[in-house]
Amino acid sequence: MGIKYFEKERFFKLDTPNTSYVIAIVSSEGFVGHAYYGERIEDVTGIAELMRVHEAPFTPDTNARDRLSFLDCFPTEYAGHGVGDYRESSIRVKTVGGHSAVQPYYVSHVIYKGKKKLEGLPATWGSEEDVETLEITCVDPVLDLQIVLEYSVFADTDSIARNVRVTNRDVQPIFLEKVMSGCLDMDNENFDMITLHGSWARERRMQRNPLGKGVHSVSSLRGESGHQEHPFIALLEHTATQNRGQVYGFSLVYSGNFVAMAQVNQFDSARVMMGINPEDFSWKLESGETFQAPEMIMTYSAVGIGGMTRSLHELYRKHLIRSPYRNKKRPILINNWEATYFDFNETKLLEIAKEASQMGIEMLVMDDGWFGNRCDDNRALGDWEVNEDKLKGGLKKLVDGVNALGMEFGIWFEPEMISPESNLYKEHPDWAIAIPGRTPGLARNQLVLDISRKEVRDCIIDKMFKVLHSANIKYVKWDMNRPLSDIGGACLPADRQGELYHRFTLGMYEMQERLLAEFPDLLLENCSGGGARFDAGMLYYSPQIWCSDDTDAVERLAIQESTAMIYPLSAMGAHVSVCPNHTVGRNTPFATRGNVALAGTFGYELDVTKLSDEDKAMVPRQVAMYHRFNDLVREGDYYRIDSYQENHYYDCTQVVSKDKSECIVTYVQVLAKPSSHSHKVRLEGLKADKQYALSIVSVKPGEELLQKTDRIFSGATLMKGGFVIPNAWGDFQSTIYYFEEI
Numbered sequence: 001m002g003i004k005y006f007e008k009e010r011f012f013k014l015d016t017p018n019t020s021y022v023i024a025i026v027s028s029e030g031f032v033g034h035a036y037y038g039e040r041i042e043d044v045t046g047i048a049e050l051m052r053v054h055e056a057p058f059t060p061d062t063n064a065r066d067r068l069s070f071l072d073c074f075p076t077e078y079a080g081h082g083v084g085d086y087r088e089s090s091i092r093v094k095t096v097g098g099h100s101a102v103q104p105y106y107v108s109h110v111i112y113k114g115k116k117k118l119e120g121l122p123a124t125w126g127s128e129e130d131v132e133t134l135e136i137t138c139v140d141p142v143l144d145l146q147i148v149l150e151y152s153v154f155a156d157t158d159s160i161a162r163n164v165r166v167t168n169r170d171v172q173p174i175f176l177e178k179v180m181s182g183c184l185d186m187d188n189e190n191f192d193m194i195t196l197h198g199s200w201a202r203e204r205r206m207q208r209n210p211l212g213k214g215v216h217s218v219s220s221l222r223g224e225s226g227h228q229e230h231p232f233i234a235l236l237e238h239t240a241t242q243n244r245g246q247v248y249g250f251s252l253v254y255s256g257n258f259v260a261m262a263q264v265n266q267f268d269s270a271r272v273m274m275g276i277n278p279e280d281f282s283w284k285l286e287s288g289e290t291f292q293a294p295e296m297i298m299t300y301s302a303v304g305i306g307g308m309t310r311s312l313h314e315l316y317r318k319h320l321i322r323s324p325y326r327n328k329k330r331p332i333l334i335n336n337w338e339a340t341y342f343d344f345n346e347t348k349l350l351e352i353a354k355e356a357s358q359m360g361i362e363m364l365v366m367d368d369g370w371f372g373n374r375c376d377d378n379r380a381l382g383d384w385e386v387n388e389d390k391l392k393g394g395l396k397k398l399v400d401g402v403n404a405l406g407m408e409f410g411i412w413f414e415p416e417m418i419s420p421e422s423n424l425y426k427e428h429p430d431w432a433i434a435i436p437g438r439t440p441g442l443a444r445n446q447l448v449l450d451i452s453r454k455e456v457r458d459c460i461i462d463k464m465f466k467v468l469h470s471a472n473i474k475y476v477k478w479d480m481n482r483p484l485s486d487i488g489g490a491c492l493p494a495d496r497q498g499e500l501y502h503r504f505t506l507g508m509y510e511m512q513e514r515l516l517a518e519f520p521d522l523l524l525e526n527c528s529g530g531g532a533r534f535d536a537g538m539l540y541y542s543p544q545i546w547c548s549d550d551t552d553a554v555e556r557l558a559i560q561e562s563t564a565m566i567y568p569l570s571a572m573g574a575h576v577s578v579c580p581n582h583t584v585g586r587n588t589p590f591a592t593r594g595n596v597a598l599a600g601t602f603g604y605e606l607d608v609t610k611l612s613d614e615d616k617a618m619v620p621r622q623v624a625m626y627h628r629f630n631d632l633v634r635e636g637d638y639y640r641i642d643s644y645q646e647n648h649y650y651d652c653t654q655v656v657s658k659d660k661s662e663c664i665v666t667y668v669q670v671l672a673k674p675s676s677h678s679h680k681v682r683l684e685g686l687k688a689d690k691q692y693a694l695s696i697v698s699v700k701p702g703e704e705l706l707q708k709t710d711r712i713f714s715g716a717t718l719m720k721g722g723f724v725i726p727n728a729w730g731d732f733q734s735t736i737y738y739f740e741e742i
């Protein structure tokens with residue numbers, strides 16, 4: 001790791017263990033340009049020539065007559081607006097005079113050990129030993145607008161974190177209409193682009209297309225990152241695979257409206273940008289005020305998509321997640337949502353807890369329906385008082401009862417919402433987000449609270465704290481079940497209405513921060529109608545996020561594949577549920593449901609009292625499997641070996657311990673294939689010159705968890721030759737193989 005400034009040549013070199021990033025200051029005016037991002041280079045002599053400033057149209061200080069031609073092809077680190085770069089801009093303003101142009105020029109820089117917090121926003125962090133930061137201060141002298149470009153490199157991962165701060169130094173206010181978190185201009189080297197698309201219960205399906213000319217983007221205007229598109233893109237060589245080829249990954253640490261784009265222009269250069277969606281965004285900066293844009297992560301891998309994935313996993317596990325649970329085994333929980341929906345009382349919950357505790361399940365989570373008159377999803381959001389008709393004797397009695405069974409207790413909230421049929425709405429109808437004169441649209445019969453307002457946040461947090469202090473509660477599931485619409489804030493003046501979306505997101509972050517400050521040992525799991533807010537921003541607050549409301553094992557293979565392409569397995573909320581599955585009606589073996597959930601946080605979402613004897617007997621075996629392998633799953637290196645989404649028959653993943661002494665290989669045969677060879681999979685990440693003994697993991701009652709075999713393989717055989725997995729009889733069959741160095 002290291003950041004170095006080459007004073008004579010006027011460039012910065014930022015090194016991570018395997019990558020280099022070079023920024024050059026060009027011309028007497030100080031254009032901040034991008035020279036290189038790729039495999040680590042020690043000697044970068046001559047690298048600035050990659051910016052082509054020695055070719056016509058030259059820089060304005062040698063050829064002022066062609067200033068526009070220069071600006072429109074210069075590879076910049078932060079693109080101005082309205083003065084000649086006709087590509088997508090990184091920043092756009094509205095001055096009191098109505099003008100929109102901005103052009104940043106280099107003024108100074110500073111390099112320091114460590115990394116500052118981002119005011120009000122989630123961001124990566126690290127000590128002075130493991131992170132170093134460069135701040136480049138630029139100014140638009142006409143606007144007297146200061147733009148600080150910040151870059152941090154980490155000693156232990158090939159990722160670079162960037163952010164931007166904008167300060168109004170003029171006496172007049174200015175309106176920021178667009179502030180991207182970063183910009184990267186590269187040559188389009190026959191790139192493909194990966195984006196993620198989905199829907200409720202079908203989150204984050206991967207799409208890979210050749211990167212053609214024009215603008216290609218994903219975005220959200222829902223006030224959350226959303227089920228539909230994801231704050232992530234990757235550009236990769238057309239021939240790149242999981243373990244070969246160049247891959248650039250970009251991820252935004254933000255949970256509100258975003259845009260992530262790549263634009264290929266007339267010269268076949270590719271501009272990548274991401275940040276807050278400029279649509280419906282405007283931020284008034286008074287004189288002396290600063291606006292902080294969210295953080296953007298860049299990562300480069302010369303060894304395929306898998307290399308990008310492992311860098312992001314390292315970064316997020318070590319430098320983003322803060323929870324005391326980040327390196328800890330999480331309690332195996334059972335959630336009553338799919339077991340009872342709204343139809344439960346304390347007796348039913350205690351019945352589930354009793355049975356579950358005997359099977360080794362460690363925590364009961366009481367989901368939606370415990371408060372106000374919440375008998376269904378039409379009412380009571382905002383009335384965060386325990387419904388004692390439902391939970392006779394109150395919450396403490398229930399929690400004590402669960403604790404007496406040796407289990408911990410968790411609870412569900414949806415703090416950002418309000419039902420029109422609620423006491424809170426009767427008291428404060430103006431607390432819902434709405435535009436005067438326009439009836440706000442309902443979704444799931446609920447409205448969104450204007451949590452940009454402090455009094456609204458205070459009231460909700462106060463109610464939550466009362467509940468959480470009233471009993472021994474160790475876990476909170478924080479849900480959000482509708483997107484924002486009808487954007488109007490009763491307390492914002494006309495010229496600040498464009499701030500509401502972002503202020504809402506900041507308000508939500510502030511509430512989560514306060515919750516964690518009050519209950520530092522709380523295990524927080526974020527959720528949004530399943531996985532609509534599964535993003536890097538939320539990981540800063542919760543070490544795990546509910547991945548999807550779809551708990552079907554086959555659908556989960558796809559959802560978890562693309563989620564795990566970016567986020568660590570330890571973050572993926574994954575549960576075993578009943579069949580036929582409540583979302584898709586599919587029947588899969590109980591063992592396969594457990595094997596698929598093992599790749600995430602692992603838990604149950606069913607009524608254990610109603611399981612067949614056969615399935616019931618398997619639960620303690622799955623619990624044992626979780627305890628045996630969770631350290632490995634949580635902390636190991638993840639390899640995507642084969643994808644059911646690509647081959648349509650089977651799925652295979654591998655997790656290898658950091659010391660490469662053990663690994664598990666999870667194989668799911670989704671569809672049986674007649675008259676076909678067994679599948680050969682090539683493993684990765686092992687020691688080529690060591691030997692490994694094979695065991696097969698069994699969750700059959702009465703059998704040892706590890707069924708040892710006498711089969712021995714060298715690491716080289718497994719990685720170069722491969723490992724042959726026999727065809728199984730029937731669909732949805734799965735096996736976990738365990739290899740241990742001998």
Ligand code: DGJ
Pocket residue numbers: 337367368377412479481527528529530531546548549
């Ligand atoms: C959506 C969540 O994803 C579910 O798990 C459940 O908590 C419901 N909301 C409750 O309303």
